[in-house]
Amino acid sequence: MSDNNRVIIFDTTLRDGEQSPGASMTRDEKLRVAKQLEKMRVDVIEAGFAIASPGDFESVKAIADSVKDSRVCSLSRALDADIDRAGEALANANAGRIHTFIATSPIHMEYKLQMTPDKVVEQAVHAVKRARNLIDDVEFSLEDASRSELDFMCRIIEQVIDAGARTINIPDTVGYAVPEEFGHTIGQLIQRIPNADKAIFSVHCHNDLGLAVANSLAAVSAGARQVECTINGLGERAGNASLEEIVMALRTRKDILGLETGIDTTQIVPASKLIASVTGFPVQPNKAIVGANAxxxxxxxxxxxxxxxxxxxxxxxxxxxxxxxNRMVMGKHSGRAAFRSRLEELGTSFATDAELNSAFARFKELADKKHEIFDEDLVALVSDTRAEAANETFKLVSLSVTSQTGETPVATVTVNINGHEEQAEAAGSGPVDAAFKAIEAIAQSDAMLQLYSVNAITEGTDSQGEVTVRLEKSGRIVNGLGADTDIIIASAKAYIHALNMLHANVQKAHPQV
Structure with a gap:
C-alpha cells in the first residue's frame, strides 16, 4: 500500500486506556498486552507516561526493550523533566517516539496553564527541540484542540514542525467535536499550514458524545493519516475511539474511504479478550466487532x-x-508442553519455570472440575494465578459458606496476612456479601465497594466465573480479579486481589495535570 492511503494505527490502551478508573495494569500485564499489540501489527504502541511513577517508567522501559516490530512511544508534558524521563525509558527501543503535548484552547491556557498564547508557543517549540535532541521521532499534541482557535493552531503547528515534530496530533480531548466540524478543521489545518507536508497529521478522539470513531473517520477522510485509539474503546470517562471499529470500518468501506491499515485483523478478538481480562472491564454483548452478539x-x-x-x-x-x-480444547490429559505452547500462541509467556509450574498446577485443578477447557479459560487462569502471586499481603487460605432458604447466609474465612493466619465469621444478605464482610473483618481496609461484576468465561454450567471487584479508598480506585468454577470463591479471590492492589499503594501522576 502507498504512504498516501496508509493509515497509521497508534494504540494508546496502555496509556490513555489505563487512565480509566480501576484499569491500572502491572508491568507484566502491560508486557503481555504490548506483545499482543505487536502480534496484531500495531504501528505505534504508546506504552505509558514515563514520569508518572517509577512503575510507569519501568513498564515503558520493559516494553521498549522487548518490542521489536512496533514503534514504542512515551507520553510527556512539554516539560524538560518529562521529556528527559521519556528519553531515558526509550533508550533501548528498536524504534522509539517521544509524544509531548501542551494545551492550546483559551479555557485551558487561561485557567489550567495560566500562560499567555505566546508563552505556550515558546514552551511547545522548546519541548520539541529538546525531545529531538534525544530521539529522531517526535510527536506533538495540541491538548483540547477541538476547542482551540484555528488561527492559533496554525501558528503553533507551523513552529513545532520547524522545530522537528514529524507527527502533529489534533485531539478531541473532551469529546466535544462532531464529524463534519472536526473533518473541516483537519482539512483547514493541512491546507493553511505552509509546512504541513513535512508532518503526518494525527487524531485522538474521546467518546463523550459517542462520536469518537465517526470523528476519527471524518479526520482521515480530510487527510489525517494516523489515528490514536484503544482496544475495546477503553479510556477516561466514556473512553476513546475503538481500534477494532476504526480498523474494520476502513477495511469494510474501502470502496468509499480508499484507505488501509497494516493490522492483522484476526488478532482483534484475542486482544479484546486479553484487555477485558487484565483490566476487569468486560465487553458489552452488543459491542461492535468484539461483542459476544456481534x-x-x-x-x-x-x-x-x-x-x-x-x-x-x-x-x-x-x-x-x-x-x-485457533480455538483449541484442552483437558486433563493435556501435557505441560501443550499448555505452554497454547498460551504462547495466545500471547502469554512465562518468565520462570516456577511461574509455569504454578499455572500448570492450576490448569490441572481446573481440568478436574471442567471437562473442556477453552482459550478463554486459559487466559483467565493465568490472569488469576498472577493476581494471586502479585503483591501478596493478603492470601485466601480457606472459605466456607452456609446458605439455605429462609436462613441468613454465614461465611467463615481464613486469610494469610504476611505469613500469619487470621479467621473471621460474618453474616450477610447473601453468600457473597457474607464472604466480603468476613474478609473485611480481618483486613479492616475501610474501602468502599464500587462495583461487583460476574461474567461467565465460556458457555455451560461448569463455566468459570470471572469476578471483578472495584474498591475505592481516599480517592484511589482499584480493580480486583478472580476466576473459579465456584462463584463465591472467585468473588473472595477478587476482593482479596483488590485489597492487595490497595495495599501496594502505587501512586502515579495524571498526564493532564
Missing part, C-alpha cells in the same frame, strides 16, 4: 438469509476479526 442472528428472517447467503446480513466474517479462530 455476529449472532436470532431473528428467523435474518437466520434464513444468512443460511442462504451470508452477505445478506453480514458485512464481514467473524473469522476476519478472530472469532472461532
Amino acid at each position: 455476529f449472532a442472528h436470532e431473528s428467523g428472517i435474518h437466520q434464513d438469509g444468512v443460511l442462504k447467503h451470508r452477505e445478506t446480513y453480514e458485512i464481514m466474517t467473524a473469522q476476519d476479526v478472530g472469532w472461532n479462530a
Whole structure:
C-alpha cells in the first residue's frame, strides 16, 4: 500500500486506556498486552507516561526493550523533566517516539496553564527541540484542540514542525467535536499550514458524545493519516475511539474511504479478550466487532438469509476479526508442553519455570472440575494465578459458606496476612456479601465497594466465573480479579486481589495535570 492511503494505527490502551478508573495494569500485564499489540501489527504502541511513577517508567522501559516490530512511544508534558524521563525509558527501543503535548484552547491556557498564547508557543517549540535532541521521532499534541482557535493552531503547528515534530496530533480531548466540524478543521489545518507536508497529521478522539470513531473517520477522510485509539474503546470517562471499529470500518468501506491499515485483523478478538481480562472491564454483548452478539442472528428472517447467503446480513466474517479462530480444547490429559505452547500462541509467556509450574498446577485443578477447557479459560487462569502471586499481603487460605432458604447466609474465612493466619465469621444478605464482610473483618481496609461484576468465561454450567471487584479508598480506585468454577470463591479471590492492589499503594501522576 502507498504512504498516501496508509493509515497509521497508534494504540494508546496502555496509556490513555489505563487512565480509566480501576484499569491500572502491572508491568507484566502491560508486557503481555504490548506483545499482543505487536502480534496484531500495531504501528505505534504508546506504552505509558514515563514520569508518572517509577512503575510507569519501568513498564515503558520493559516494553521498549522487548518490542521489536512496533514503534514504542512515551507520553510527556512539554516539560524538560518529562521529556528527559521519556528519553531515558526509550533508550533501548528498536524504534522509539517521544509524544509531548501542551494545551492550546483559551479555557485551558487561561485557567489550567495560566500562560499567555505566546508563552505556550515558546514552551511547545522548546519541548520539541529538546525531545529531538534525544530521539529522531517526535510527536506533538495540541491538548483540547477541538476547542482551540484555528488561527492559533496554525501558528503553533507551523513552529513545532520547524522545530522537528514529524507527527502533529489534533485531539478531541473532551469529546466535544462532531464529524463534519472536526473533518473541516483537519482539512483547514493541512491546507493553511505552509509546512504541513513535512508532518503526518494525527487524531485522538474521546467518546463523550459517542462520536469518537465517526470523528476519527471524518479526520482521515480530510487527510489525517494516523489515528490514536484503544482496544475495546477503553479510556477516561466514556473512553476513546475503538481500534477494532476504526480498523474494520476502513477495511469494510474501502470502496468509499480508499484507505488501509497494516493490522492483522484476526488478532482483534484475542486482544479484546486479553484487555477485558487484565483490566476487569468486560465487553458489552452488543459491542461492535468484539461483542459476544456481534455476529449472532436470532431473528428467523435474518437466520434464513444468512443460511442462504451470508452477505445478506453480514458485512464481514467473524473469522476476519478472530472469532472461532485457533480455538483449541484442552483437558486433563493435556501435557505441560501443550499448555505452554497454547498460551504462547495466545500471547502469554512465562518468565520462570516456577511461574509455569504454578499455572500448570492450576490448569490441572481446573481440568478436574471442567471437562473442556477453552482459550478463554486459559487466559483467565493465568490472569488469576498472577493476581494471586502479585503483591501478596493478603492470601485466601480457606472459605466456607452456609446458605439455605429462609436462613441468613454465614461465611467463615481464613486469610494469610504476611505469613500469619487470621479467621473471621460474618453474616450477610447473601453468600457473597457474607464472604466480603468476613474478609473485611480481618483486613479492616475501610474501602468502599464500587462495583461487583460476574461474567461467565465460556458457555455451560461448569463455566468459570470471572469476578471483578472495584474498591475505592481516599480517592484511589482499584480493580480486583478472580476466576473459579465456584462463584463465591472467585468473588473472595477478587476482593482479596483488590485489597492487595490497595495495599501496594502505587501512586502515579495524571498526564493532564
